[in-house]
Amino acid sequence: MRYDVCVIGGGIHGVGTAQAAAAAGYSVLLLEAKTLGYGASSRSSKLIHGGLRYLETGEWALVREALHERELLLRIAPGLVQRMPFLIPVYLGARRGPRTLRAGLGLYALLAGLRRSARFSVWPRSAWDRLDGLATRDLVAVFRYFDAQTDDRALTEAVARSATTLGAEILCDTRFERATLAGRGYCVEFSGTRQGTAQCLALVNAGGAWAPEIAGAIEAGPPPPPVALVQGVHILGPGQLARGIYYVEAEDGRPVFAMPHPEGILVGTTETAHTGPADQAVPTADEISYLERTYRHYFPGCPWTTMSAVAGLRVLPANGPVGGRFRGARVVLGANGRSAGIYGGKLTTYRLTSGRVLARLRPRLPRRTALADTARLLLAPPP
């Protein structure tokens, strides 16, 4: 088996890189140890957004490019990414008061290009009783703006289907074991449903929270940058939110979303430092009760029972406080220019990150005729 590019990990970045490489005309093999989207790519908040909160840390460029990708995904994946209203209630004594929110939402609209759908409004006081049971005591204002929502696993699978259509080979239940230098590239060993070796000219470590561990098994690969794994939990409960996604402030000032979900209401997320193997991310009792308290506080008349809880791991730079850190992806390249690693990043910007990874590896890849442009390839929901 000989390929131009071998990708490790079938999360959004792995399938995105496989799609980008196949679209550029390269032969591609992707190895996924479990199922597509098994990691963070099925455990996210499922938002395709610029990230309003990142304006607080001054990451305007990151927000602007994510807003641009949001619009592109709304166009190329209409059955998978939907524009959604977001509601931000502001209460007396809130950390972010109406003035701060007006300024933030104004800037967010500006970074989105001031298009019609980017404008925010104030939900009229006379209609507060139509806000899905939201607490109105001490409520000062409710802002409404638009971002987008997806099914993260379905999006990952759709990008994988697109990559396969372009000729990429994707092996699930197949674990990358190690890569050793061989000729002008790597010899990659894998085990699982399929067992064997493959030769490739370039290797991409898109292992998400497992990337640091995978990096240790790549000869002359890029050393992993210092990263911290931060756990985020979501809980799912019964009910319906008819007006959109609520963006509230938890007791510690952190933003928490209450979102409509096909099976009820999804509430998240937490930010808890994770130590230990990436496989051992499990929701803690404290995280579940923190989210339950937040939901019950804002929707006091609505009964809540947690039906299920799921934990995902974010890969963030190791320095600084757990919350509010830079969410951009870091792409590192090995000294031989033949292996790259992806650390962190967002579902929303997977296409840009994947394109950047490929651009870094291209000097070591042969010339090929491009088959397609990922900005124009339609992503279809499951057949």
Ligand SMILES: Cc1cc2nc3c(=O)[nH]c(=O)nc-3n(C[C@H](O)[C@H](O)[C@H](O)COP(=O)(O)OP(=O)(O)OC[C@H]3O[C@@H](n4cnc5c(N)ncnc54)[C@H](O)[C@@H]3O)c2cc1C
């Ligand atoms: C709680 C939470 C909420 C988030 N919310 C949002 C959001 O609302 N919007 C947004 O844009 N982003 C969000 N993100 C970020 C986004 O989900 C991630 O950046 C993205 O999913 C990471 O994708 P990935 O492909 O890098 O990693 P992953 O999805 O984790 O994929 C890594 C894959 O590698 C596989 N793997 C591991 N070891 C091996 C091996 N040895 N061989 C083969 N395969 C292996 C794993 O099984 C896994 O499938 C959130 C993240 C978290 C954790």
